[in-house]
Amino acid sequence: MEDDVAAILAIEDDWTVRTVLEHTLASAGHDVDVAPAISDARKLLADRNYDMVLLDLNLPDGNGLDLLRDLRKDLGSAVPVLVLTGLRQEEAVVRGLELGADDYVTKPFSPPELLARVSRCLGR
DSSP states (O other), X not given: OBTTBOEEEEEOOOHHHHHHHHHHHHHTTOEEEEESSHHHHHHHHHHOOOSEEEEOSEETTEEHHHHXXXXXXXXXXXXXXXXXXXXXXXXXXXXXXXXXXXEEEESSOOHHHHHHHHHHHTTO
């Protein structure tokens, strides 16, 4: 990471949420890539190293928890993963944290709160 610039991958299938994420994170100085599906995210992850991943759980081509499990297996805990999802059930939150999510934020979300959580996950 150069200074406070982080390379962040946001995996989100909803166009509006993706746009808000991209704008919010880029406005804070981060380098943001967005992926609407797990397959797109896997391609980006194969081509680039990221400082952080924002991960939706309900994706058109699979469950984000499966990708989270794979990320932890492949990357260990070096790359923070923040789950950003509409799933508010305690079971989903607990499962995400058990699989290695660094934080769990439910939609709708506040952009300033999200930025604070991103900064915390990145260790700033």
